[in-house]
Amino acid sequence: MDHEGLRAHHDLGGAQKYLCQGIDQAAHALTDFDKEVDAIRGVLGAKGVMTVDELRRGIESLPEADYHRLTYYQRWICSIADNLLARGVITEAELAAALAES
Amino acid sequence: MIPPGTTVRVRDDWPETREKVHIRTPHYLRGRTGRVLRHLGNFPNPEDLAFARPARTLPLYHVLFDQPPLWEEGSPGDEVLVEIYEPWLMLERDGIADAPPSRSRSLSDRVIQTSGAGVPANSFAVGVPSGQVRWGAPGFPDPASGHHALP
Amino acid sequence: MNLLALEPERLLGAVRALLAAKGIASPAEIAERIAATDAASPAQGARMVAIAWTDPEFRALMLADGTRAAESLAIPMRGAPPLGVLENTPDLHHLVVCTLCSCYPRAVLGYPPFWYKSAAYRARAVRDPRGLIAEWGTTLPPATKIRVVDSTADYRWMVLPLRPAGTENWPADRLATLVRETDMIGVTLVATPGDHALNSFASPRPQA
Numbered sequence: 001m002d003h004e005g006l007r008a009h010h011d012l013g014g015a016q017k018y019l020c021q022g023i024d025q026a027a028h029a030l031t032d033f034d035k036e037v038d039a040i041r042g043v044l045g046a047k048g049v050m051t052v053d054e055l056r057r058g059i060e061s062l063p064e065a066d067y068h069r070l071t072y073y074q075r076w077i078c079s080i081a082d083n084l085l086a087r088g089v090i091t092e093a094e095l096a097a098a099l100a101e102s
Numbered sequence: 103m104i105p106p107g108t109t110v111r112v113r114d115d116w117p118e119t120r121e122k123v124h125i126r127t128p129h130y131l132r133g134r135t136g137r138v139l140r141h142l143g144n145f146p147n148p149e150d151l152a153f154a155r156p157a158r159t160l161p162l163y164h165v166l167f168d169q170p171p172l173w174e175e176g177s178p179g180d181e182v183l184v185e186i187y188e189p190w191l192m193l194e195r196d197g198i199a200d201a202p203p204s205r206s207r208s209l210s211d212r213v214i215q216t217s218g219a220g221v222p223a224n225s226f227a228v229g230v231p232s233g234q235v236r237w238g239a240p241g242f243p244d245p246a247s248g249h250h251a252l253p
Numbered sequence: 254m255n256l257l258a259l260e261p262e263r264l265l266g267a268v269r270a271l272l273a274a275k276g277i278a279s280p281a282e283i284a285e286r287i288a289a290t291d292a293a294s295p296a297q298g299a300r301m302v303a304i305a306w307t308d309p310e311f312r313a314l315m316l317a318d319g320t321r322a323a324e325s326l327a328i329p330m331r332g333a334p335p336l337g338v339l340e341n342t343p344d345l346h347h348l349v350v351c352t353l354c355s356c357y358p359r360a361v362l363g364y365p366p367f368w369y370k371s372a373a374y375r376a377r378a379v380r381d382p383r384g385l386i387a388e389w390g391t392t393l394p395p396a397t398k399i400r401v402v403d404s405t406a407d408y409r410w411m412v413l414p415l416r417p418a419g420t421e422n423w424p425a426d427r428l429a430t431l432v433r434e435t436d437m438i439g440v441t442l443v444a445t446p447g448d449h450a451l452n453s454f455a456s457p458r459p460q461a
Contacts, residue, residue: 007129008118013352013403014130014173018376023388028367037265038364039286043278046332053151056354057124066257072355072370074261081256081268087154090271092254098267099259126405128352130379143335145407162406169401173380180399182379185406 009064034073041080050083058082103161108138110165110191124152127190131182136167142185161188289329294363297328298411299432301361303425306416315413316340323361333360337408339400341439346397347412348386348439350378351404358409362434369438379403389440402439411437417445 058079114133117123146157169180272278305312315322319336339347357365414436435441
C-alpha cells in the first residue's frame with residue numbers, strides 16, 4: 001500500500017523524503033519572537049478566541065514550500081493572523097492600518 | 103463503547119484529497135488493522151473545532167498496531183500506539199470490515215461550543231469567507247464550498 | 254491580503270497592537286504567559302520520575318492519572334491537556350512523537366526541543382525507531398520491544414523511564430538530577446551514574 005501520494009504535506013509519518021535526513025540535536029534557544037507568538041496563542045486559547053485545532057488547521061493550510069521555509073513560530077503567527085481574520089476578531093482594514101503604523 | 107482488546111480497522115478514507123479538512127488520523131494507518139488498548143475518554147471532535155464549528159463529543163481510543171507491516175520494514179514485535187477517534191474505526195470480524203461501531207448517543211450527541219471573547223456566536227459556522235485567499239496561493243479555499251486540491 | 258508576503262516580525266507587531274487595542278491580549282497578559290511557560294521545564298518531569306521511582310503510591314497515581322500526579326506536586330496543569338504516562342519496563346520501551354504537528358507535554362517538560370518538531374524526527378520515528386534512537390547512541394536489545402506513541406489527539410504523553418542500576422539508596426532529589434528531557438521522550442535511557450556516555454543495556458541491566 002503506497003499512501004505517499006495521498007498524504008497531506010504536514011502528515012509526515014514515514015515520509016520518504018526525510019528518511020535519510022539526520023537529526024539536528026543541537027539546542028536552539030527560542031527567540032523573543034518565538035516566545036511572544038507562543039504566548040499570544042496561549043492567551044487566545046485561554047480566552048476562547050481560538051482553539052489549538054484552528055491554529056493547526058491554519059498551519060496545515062500553508063503551501064508546502066512555505067510550511068518548510070518558515071520557522072516553527074513564523075508558521076504560527078501566519079495561522080494566528082489568518083484565524084483572527086476568519087473569525088472577524090480583526091478585519092483586513094485594521095490589519096493593514098496596523099501594518100502601516102509599524 | 104469499544105471494549106479493550108477489540109480488533110478494529112481504520113477507515114481507508116482520504117478526505118484530504120477531496121476537500122479542505124483537518125484530520126488527526128495519520129495517513130499511514132488508513133486501512134490498517136489494530137487492537138483497542140483502552141478508551142481514553144470523550145473529547146470534542148477536532149475536525150469541527152478546527153473550523154470553529156460546533157463540535158460533537160467523540161470517544162477517543164488508544165489503538166495498538168504492529169509496526170513492521172506499516173512499511174514492511176522494522177523489527178518484529180515493535181508497535182505503534184495512536185489515539186484515534188471512534189468514527190475512524192470499524193469493527194472487524196473474521197477479517198472482514200464491518201459496519202462502524204454504533205455510538206453511545208448520550209455522549210456523542212452532546213455538542214460543545216468554544217466560548218468566544220468578542221466573537222459573535224454565529225461566527226462558528228463561518229470559516230474563511232468565500233473567495234478569500236490569504237496565502238496568495240490556491241491553498242486556502244472556503245471550507246464550506248467543498249473542493250480543495252492538495253498543494 | 255497575502256499574509257505570507259509579510260515580514261513575520263511586522264505581522265507580529267500588527268497583531269500585538271490590534272489585540273492590545275481591542276482588549277483581547279494586553280502586553281502584561283502576554284508577559285505573564287511567557288513567564289508561566291518559561292517556568293515549565295524538564296526538571297518538573299524529572300522530579301515526577303524520581304518520586305515515582307521511590308514512592309510506589311505516587312508511581313501508581315502517575316500511571317493512572319498523570320495530571321493528578323503532577324498537580325499533587327504543585328505543578329500547574331490548569332488548561333493543559335490530560336497527561337498520560339508511559340511506563341518503560343525491561344521488555345517494553347516507549348518513544349513519543351507527533352507526526353502531525355508537535356504535541357508535547359509542555360506542562361511538565363517545557364517547550365519542545367527543536368529536533369522534536371523537525372520533519373526528520375516526525376517522519377522517521379514511526380518508520381525506523383531503532384535507527385532513529387541510535388543517533389542518540391541508544392541501542393536496545395532485540396528482545397526489548399519498542400512501542401512508538403504517535404501523539405495525535407487530546408492527551409500529552411511522557412515516558413517513565415527505567416531506574417538505572419547503582420542508584421538503590423539514592424533519595425528522589427538526587428535521582429531527579431539523572432533524568433533528562435530525552436529520557437522522558439524515549440530517545441535515550443537514563444544513564445547509570447558514572448556511565449553517562451553509554452546509552453545501552455550493555456552496562457549492568459537497569460532495574461525497574
